[in-house]
Amino acid sequence: MNLFSELREGLGISLDALRANKLRSALATLGIVMGIVTVTLMGAAINGLNQAFIRNVSSLGADVFYVSRFKWFNNSYQDWLSMRRRPPITLAQAETLARRLTLAQAVAPEASIEASVQFGTRSAGGVDIIGTTEAYLQTSGVDVADGRFLTAGDGESAQPVCVIGSDVATNLFRDESPLGRRLRIAEHSFLVVGVLQKQGLMFGNSLDNRIIVPLQAFLREVWSQPDIDEILVKAADTAHLDEAREELRQVMRHVRHLRPEQPDDFSINQQEQIVAWFHAQTAVIALVGLCVTSLALLVGGIGIMNIMFVSVAERTREIGVRKAIGARRRTILLQFLMEAATICFGGGMIGLGIAWGATRLVRYWLFPASLSPVIVLLAMLVSVMTGVISGFLPAWRAARMDPVEALRSE
Amino acid sequence: MTLIRLQNISRRYRMGGETVHALRDVSLEIRRGEYVAIMGPSGSGKSTLMNLLGCLDTPSEGSYELNGVRVSEMDDDQLAEIRNREIGFVFQTFNLLARANALHNVELPLIYAGVPVHERRRLAREALARVGLADRLQHKPNELSGGQRQRVAIARALVNQPSLLLADEPTGNLDSRTGNEIMALFDELSRLGNTILLVTHEEDIARHAHRIIRLRDGRIASDEAAQSPRTTFRGADGANPGGNRQRMVE
Numbered sequence: 001m002n003l004f005s006e007l008r009e010g011l012g013i014s015l016d017a018l019r020a021n022k023l024r025s026a027l028a029t030l031g032i033v034m035g036i037v038t039v040t041l042m043g044a045a046i047n048g049l050n051q052a053f054i055r056n057v058s059s060l061g062a063d064v065f066y067v068s069r070f071k072w073f074n075n076s077y078q079d080w081l082s083m084r085r086r087p088p089i090t091l092a093q094a095e096t097l098a099r100r101l102t103l104a105q106a107v108a109p110e111a112s113i114e115a116s117v118q119f120g121t122r123s124a125g126g127v128d129i130i131g132t133t134e135a136y137l138q139t140s141g142v143d144v145a146d147g148r149f150l151t152a153g154d155g156e157s158a159q160p161v162c163v164i165g166s167d168v169a170t171n172l173f174r175d176e177s178p179l180g181r182r183l184r185i186a187e188h189s190f191l192v193v194g195v196l197q198k199q200g201l202m203f204g205n206s207l208d209n210r211i212i213v214p215l216q217a218f219l220r221e222v223w224s225q226p227d228i229d230e231i232l233v234k235a236a237d238t239a240h241l242d243e244a245r246e247e248l249r250q251v252m253r254h255v256r257h258l259r260p261e262q263p264d265d266f267s268i269n270q271q272e273q274i275v276a277w278f279h280a281q282t283a284v285i286a287l288v289g290l291c292v293t294s295l296a297l298l299v300g301g302i303g304i305m306n307i308m309f310v311s312v313a314e315r316t317r318e319i320g321v322r323k324a325i326g327a328r329r330r331t332i333l334l335q336f337l338m339e340a341a342t343i344c345f346g347g348g349m350i351g352l353g354i355a356w357g358a359t360r361l362v363r364y365w366l367f368p369a370s371l372s373p374v375i376v377l378l379a380m381l382v383s384v385m386t387g388v389i390s391g392f393l394p395a396w397r398a399a400r401m402d403p404v405e406a407l408r409s410e
Numbered sequence: 411m412t413l414i415r416l417q418n419i420s421r422r423y424r425m426g427g428e429t430v431h432a433l434r435d436v437s438l439e440i441r442r443g444e445y446v447a448i449m450g451p452s453g454s455g456k457s458t459l460m461n462l463l464g465c466l467d468t469p470s471e472g473s474y475e476l477n478g479v480r481v482s483e484m485d486d487d488q489l490a491e492i493r494n495r496e497i498g499f500v501f502q503t504f505n506l507l508a509r510a511n512a513l514h515n516v517e518l519p520l521i522y523a524g525v526p527v528h529e530r531r532r533l534a535r536e537a538l539a540r541v542g543l544a545d546r547l548q549h550k551p552n553e554l555s556g557g558q559r560q561r562v563a564i565a566r567a568l569v570n571q572p573s574l575l576l577a578d579e580p581t582g583n584l585d586s587r588t589g590n591e592i593m594a595l596f597d598e599l600s601r602l603g604n605t606i607l608l609v610t611h612e613e614d615i616a617r618h619a620h621r622i623i624r625l626r627d628g629r630i631a632s633d634e635a636a637q638s639p640r641t642t643f644r645g646a647d648g649a650n651p652g653g654n655r656q657r658m659v660e
Contacts, residue, residue, distance in 0.1 A: 325493065
């Protein structure tokens with residue numbers, strides 16, 4: 001008797017047995033259902049968070065380097081203090097970079113501050129005022145919806161012009177067109193020349209509540225110091241990010257007059273770092289969550305083992321008959337493994353169904369969660385495996401029964 | 411032609427700290443086509459002998475050849491194959507699978523033998539027709555009378571065309587009329603050339619066989635041709651049928 005027909009026969013027997021004990025099978029399944037629901041929801045939550053995060057950080061651009069005094073992720077407070085002592089990043093350095101980098105497509109110096117802006121009697125607070133150059137259009141991935149972006153000319157003559165985010169446009173100008181109007185930033189008047197396309201949120205902060213002004217004007221009118229925050233460098237070729245990064249580092253070192261033995265006194269940040277950091281966090285959450293939720297599955301598995309022992313015990317005579325008629329150990333073993341696996345698979349499917357519904361609810365009310373095909377497949381696999389593992393001992397006991405003893409049982 | 415050859419078979423069990431000698435030095439030959447009854451009081455070893463002959467158990471000592479194959483040293487799975495191929499069991503309590511219909515019950519040995527589905531359906535139907543149940547294929551055991559259940563069991567025993575039909579008190583759970591019908595079926599199967607081994611403690615039943623082996627205390631007490639059912643039977647131990655019945659009640 002080959003394995004396939006044995007499996008088919010086993011499936012038939014197990015379905016028969018489950019049908020004969022509907023209530024018991026349903027109750028036994030309950031634990032597995034719970035287990036699969038919790039494990040799946042956990043997976044869906046992590047998955048959803050990851051996806052949301054990737055969506056969030058995608059505005060940073062995978063091929064953009066953020067050169068700054070500070071590393072985005074500090075190992076300690078000491079680190080942070082020592083980075084604070086680093087010499088500032090200057091506009092001159094950015095200009096040198098722009099001239100000397102061969103693997104970069106665009107270099108945009110950037111400085112920003114939070115300020116309130118006025119238009120007539122209306123005012124808006126907490127707006128990000130960003131001083132930068134026309135290259136920012138490339139490095140930041142923003143797009144102009146209306147009007148124009150900054151030009152090289154704006155920068156050279158330090159024109160008091162600005163491009164505003166869509167939130168600023170609606171907050172200050174309501175239904176009027178902002179183009180050609182003047183708004184006040186830190187008591188200085190700026191002419192609105194463009195409106196940016198809506199970008200959405202990053203970590204809960206609006207990317208549209210911002211005003212972009214020429215860096216020269218920014219430094220003179222708003223900032224009142226020569227240093228800038230960071231330099232955005234967009235690599236020319238995404239396939240050669242590492243080379244571009246290394247070139248950037250070398251040029252920066254040269255620009256900042258570092259001797260070979262001196263460590264870098266600047267940091268090159270990338271979206272990749274955030275993603276890696278975030279994945280490290282969610283991996284811990286996932287691990288802990290999985291451990292906790294798999295306890296539920298374990299309890300379910302123990303329930304299955306229990307019910308399978310009962311099933312084997314009350315079918316001792318049937319096992320004896322089957323053996324007398326010619327069933328081998330493997331056949332009996334498979335029969336009961338199939339039964340346990342079928343219960344658990346059924347439970348897993350029900351659990352998946354519940355988890356699917358719950359995921360939709362969670363997504364609607366709480367936070368992004370999503371059931372990926374991988375999670376669905378894994379849940380099915382895990383439920384079957386739980387069945388096989390928890391059914392093994394009972395099935396093994398059945399397979400090893402002495403036919404004479406088994407036939408004698410009542 | 412010899413079908414069964416037992417040589418110096420012993421079977422011991424350990425029960426608690428004690429060794430029980432269920433069979434002591436039993437030697438026996440049964441030829442193909444024979445119709446044999448095994449008798450004996452409880453504790454005489456007839457169950458043990460039946461289990462050994464049915465390849466459900468292996469001897470502590472001695473050798474057992476079935477159909478030219480030495481089975482006394484086989485492992486569990488090999489024995490399962492031998493049982494599947496060579497032996498058809500008929501039990502006192504029928505031992506049908508309660509949830510399966512008659513057809514599926516009869517198919518079962520063929521499933522374990524790996525017979526393809528169409529073939530085994532056909533064979534199972536034929537076997538059921540042979541025992542007169544062609545119109546009861548889809549009935550579950552609890553929808554059948556005791557006699558019909560035993561017929562299903564006999565069909566199941568026959569379906570693999572085994573070398574040996576092993577019946578353990580096949581009429582024990584039936585009323586005498588139905589029991590007679592079942593015995594008539596065995597008689598006919600014997601006439602058709604099947605080798606039948608009947609374990610019973612009822613003289614009336616045993617007299618259907620052509621040869622009666624009596625066991626006592628784990629040994630063969632007598633082994634002789636059965637008188638025809640009409641003649642008065644006297645066992646080797648000298649007990650008359652009344653005496654036998656007396657012992658049966660104990």
